Amino acid sequence: MAKEHVAGRGGCQAVTRRGFFQRAADGLYGAALAYLFSRDLFGSSGLLAAETKRRVYDLSPKPPHFEPKAKAVIQLFQNGGPSQVDLFDPKPRLDRDHGKSIFQEIAQDVSSPQSAGGLMRSPFKFKQHGQSGIWLSDAMPHLAQCVDDIAVIRSMFNDHPNHEPALFKIHSGQLLPGLPALGAWVVYGLGTENQSLPAYVVMDDPLGLPVNGVQSWQSGYLPPIYQGTRLRSKGSPVLNLHSEVEQPTQVTRLQRDLLIRLDRIHQRKRPYQLQLDARIASYGLAARMQLSASEALDLSKENKKTLEEYGVGKEPTDSYARRCLMARRLVERGVRFVQIFINGQIWDNHNRIDRTLRAACARTDQPVAALLRDLKRRGLLDSTLVIWGGEFGRLPIAQFPPNKNVKDAGRDHGPRGFSIWMAGGGIKGGTTYGATDDIGYAAAENPVSIADWHATILHLLGLHHEELFFERNGFKEKLTATFRPRVVKEILA
Amino acid sequence: MHRLIMTSTTYRQSSRVSAELDTLDPENRYLARMPMRRMDAEEVYDTILYVSGLLDETRFGPPDPVEVRRDGLVTPLPAPRGYRRSVYVRQRRSQMPTLLETFDLPQMNPNCVARPTSTVAAQALHLLNNGKVRERAEAFANKVRQSAGNDSLAQIDWIYLTALSRPPTQEEREIGANALKEFQEIWLNHGTLSREQASQKALAAYCHTILNSAAFLYID
Numbered sequence: 001m002a003k004e005h006v007a008g009r010g011g012c013q014a015v016t017r018r019g020f021f022q023r024a025a026d027g028l029y030g031a032a033l034a035y036l037f038s039r040d041l042f043g044s045s046g047l048l049a050a051e052t053k054r055r056v057y058d059l060s061p062k063p064p065h066f067e068p069k070a071k072a073v074i075q076l077f078q079n080g081g082p083s084q085v086d087l088f089d090p091k092p093r094l095d096r097d098h099g100k101s102i103f104q105e106i107a108q109d110v111s112s113p114q115s116a117g118g119l120m121r122s123p124f125k126f127k128q129h130g131q132s133g134i135w136l137s138d139a140m141p142h143l144a145q146c147v148d149d150i151a152v153i154r155s156m157f158n159d160h161p162n163h164e165p166a167l168f169k170i171h172s173g174q175l176l177p178g179l180p181a182l183g184a185w186v187v188y189g190l191g192t193e194n195q196s197l198p199a200y201v202v203m204d205d206p207l208g209l210p211v212n213g214v215q216s217w218q219s220g221y222l223p224p225i226y227q228g229t230r231l232r233s234k235g236s237p238v239l240n241l242h243s244e245v246e247q248p249t250q251v252t253r254l255q256r257d258l259l260i261r262l263d264r265i266h267q268r269k270r271p272y273q274l275q276l277d278a279r280i281a282s283y284g285l286a287a288r289m290q291l292s293a294s295e296a297l298d299l300s301k302e303n304k305k306t307l308e309e310y311g312v313g314k315e316p317t318d319s320y321a322r323r324c325l326m327a328r329r330l331v332e333r334g335v336r337f338v339q340i341f342i343n344g345q346i347w348d349n350h351n352r353i354d355r356t357l358r359a360a361c362a363r364t365d366q367p368v369a370a371l372l373r374d375l376k377r378r379g380l381l382d383s384t385l386v387i388w389g390g391e392f393g394r395l396p397i398a399q400f401p402p403n404k405n406v407k408d409a410g411r412d413h414g415p416r417g418f419s420i421w422m423a424g425g426g427i428k429g430g431t432t433y434g435a436t437d438d439i440g441y442a443a444a445e446n447p448v449s450i451a452d453w454h455a456t457i458l459h460l461l462g463l464h465h466e467e468l469f470f471e472r473n474g475f476k477e478k479l480t481a482t483f484r485p486r487v488v489k490e491i492l493a
Numbered sequence: 494m495h496r497l498i499m500t501s502t503t504y505r506q507s508s509r510v511s512a513e514l515d516t517l518d519p520e521n522r523y524l525a526r527m528p529m530r531r532m533d534a535e536e537v538y539d540t541i542l543y544v545s546g547l548l549d550e551t552r553f554g555p556p557d558p559v560e561v562r563r564d565g566l567v568t569p570l571p572a573p574r575g576y577r578r579s580v581y582v583r584q585r586r587s588q589m590p591t592l593l594e595t596f597d598l599p600q601m602n603p604n605c606v607a608r609p610t611s612t613v614a615a616q617a618l619h620l621l622n623n624g625k626v627r628e629r630a631e632a633f634a635n636k637v638r639q640s641a642g643n644d645s646l647a648q649i650d651w652i653y654l655t656a657l658s659r660p661p662t663q664e665e666r667e668i669g670a671n672a673l674k675e676f677q678e679i680w681l682n683h684g685t686l687s688r689e690q691a692s693q694k695a696l697a698a699y700c701h702t703i704l705n706s707a708a709f710l711y712i713d
Contacts, residue, residue, distance in 0.1 A: 198613075198614065209600055213599075213600050214597075214600075214609060214611070215609065218609060218611075221520070224610075224611065224612040225612070227611055227612075227613070229613050229614060229615070230613070230615070232565060234565060235563065235564040235565030235566075236564035236565060236566075238615065238618065239564065239565065239566050239591055239595075239615070239618070239619070240566070240591075240615075240618040240619045240621075240622040240623045241618060241622065242622060243621070243622040243627075244622060244623060244624030244627065245624055245627045247694075247698070248679055248680070248683045250679045250683075251676060251679050251680070251698055254672065254675055254676060254679065254698075255698055255701065255702050258668070258672045258699075258702050259702050259705055259706060261668055262665065262668065262702070262703075262706050262707075262708065263706060263707045263708075265662075265664065265665065266706070266707045266708045266711075267707065269509075270508075270509060270510070270529070270713065271510060271512075271515075272510035272512075272514075272515040272519075273510060273529055275529060275531065275610075275612060275711070276529075276707055276711065278612040279531075279612050279707055279710070279711070280707070282612050282613055282614045282616065282617050283614075283617045283621075283705075285614040285617075286614040286615075286617035286618045286621065287617075289614055289618070290618070290622075472519070472520065473519070473520070473522075
């Protein structure tokens with residue numbers, strides 16, 4: 001792909017037949033203009049930026065800013081705050097100084113001083129794995145077999161010790177609600193390859209939404225067509241996908257045509273209403289999904305071996321396994337961004353961390369490892385970026401329940417240092433990057449901010465974080481806001 | 494206070510956006526226009542019932558139960574005299590009526606300080622394919638027939654007044670009349686329906702389309 005420096009969201013690309021009719025039919029927002037200017041002319045001209053400020057927002061594929069390494073993203077979001085010192089980041093000092101109080105040093109981050117204990121050794125055993133020798137605890141035996149494909153960042157940090165703001169930060173770049181999520185930015189920037197499936201798919205847990213609920217995948221000030229579309233992983237993935245009442249196909253077709261005509265009339269009298277554009281687009285997508293979504297999400301098409309590998313059909317993996325397998329099927333069909341959530345707070349291990357963290361791993365470890373292997377076997381891992389992690393980590397000290405029994409202890413939220421991993425498209429497998437201090441409390445070496453991490457994800461997709469912007473009130477809004485992030489080149493292949 | 498607000502110039506503005514307004518206040522932060530909004534979840538549910546004449550306006554009392562289908566679809570069951578407003582439907586965290594959930598009824602466990610409005614394909618699929626919505630379109634069609642008679646133009650006028658609170662434009666009237674004729678012909682050619690049955694089916698298809706239209710769902 002030619003290197004292009006494009007104002008805004010990739011400018012205008014070659015016009016497809018569908019794209020042309022969509023635009024011609026809209027007849028709005030300088031659509032004709034967008035068509036008349038060729039891609040080349042558009043690509044290099046800053047002059048046009050102003051004229052094209054108001055454009056047709058759609059999900060047709062857009063050229064990235066430069067050659068991408070990954071075409072799709074699967075985000076395995078582990079809401080709650082997985083404990084780095086019990087999973088990825090072994091700290092011998094916690095064994096040595098088990099029970100020693102460091103309260104004075106970290107008092108600023110202890111939300112519940114009354115329950116705070118001394119340093120606590122991990123109840124898990126750490127070992128090096130694979131050729132790369134990446135450290136993992138025995139809570140993740142399945143991922144242990146895939147470590148040579150992943151890059152672990154041990155020096156992530158967030159800016160807030162509470163779930164809600166920390167989640168807003170990791171999903172949308174700032175501690176505040178109401179801003180576009182990473183997935184919304186990605187599909188705004190790149191559109192999607194498959195116009196018959198949503199561009200940004202969210203599969204939340206049938207057991208419940210994460211903290212912040214549907215705000216985790218909203219489009220914020222970006223046009224609403226870029227928000228995540230929830231698919232269900234229990235029962236029918238998409239309800240009402242087919243008409244419950246039989247009628248001749250001509251009636252269905254005529255109804256659709258009639259609806260489009262009436263909506264166009266309605267829209268024509270109400271220019272500049274992005275909500276109406278999005279609504280008309282959603283009816284178009286609904287019509288196409290009726291033809292292709294059932295097939296895409298039908299796990300009965302998978303062979304028994306695959307289902308077993310993921311852990312479909314057995315507890316406690318079934319639910320998460322289904323979502324992981326659906327994610328692969330969606331990415332295979334050109335969906336740009338798939339985000340998998342788990343119900344509220346399974347990684348929020350305030351007490352009995354030996355049991356509760358192991359339980360969280362038991363639900364997710366096998367499906368996640370199976371997904372990595374499956375993507376790799378199908379040659380999809382090279383073009384799919386898989387990202388795993390939560391909003392923050394946990395403190396190295398014990399958090400005691402009222403009985404003060406160390407066996408029942410857990411860990412409180414720790415935003416200053418935590419681990420995440422990435423794999424696939426453009427990632428140098430077998431890498432460990434950055435480090436926390438000797439107790440695993442705060443990022444100490446090569447700290448990676450969330451803005452750095454976002455910029456790195458965009459980079460892998462061929463997007464430059466400064467060039468991916470949305471003009472609002474004369475200001476260029478960006479995922480990385482006014483931060484000065486650094487792409488973490490050290491983990492790139 | 495209400496009078497002061499409601500008689501103010503700001504409050505009485507139209508929601509139309511001109512090029513100038515779009516430049517000066519693209520996101521309507523300064524209230525340069527009335528904000529266009531989609532009906533909220535409860536409004537969508539209640540309004541469809543009301544328009545179709547199936548709404549039981551009985552208030553209070555124990556909540557009406559819901560039915561949970563195997564595929565996960567949750568549908569309120571009727572009260573003795575019809576369906577009551579969504580506020581009288583049993584609200585259980587794990588069994589939110591699908592239509593309400595799809596149209597952004599907030600989850601019950603966390604606090605909701607502001608309702609989000611999403612625009613997703615699931616909403617279109619629900620209104621297009623769901624059997625209950627179809628049923629309501631048929632009831633709407635029956636009501637139209639009773640109230641406006643057999644003349645298609647009178648029917649269209651009545652449908653617009655009932656569902657959209659305004660008469661159709663000449664263009665919309667013509668489109669509607671043609672559509673009714675075409676729907677009827679398809680049904681006549683399709684099988685063994687009488688002319689009257691076909692025209693009733695046609696009317697239901699048309700009513701169903703109106704319940705799906707942007708004009709119905711968006712308030713401006």
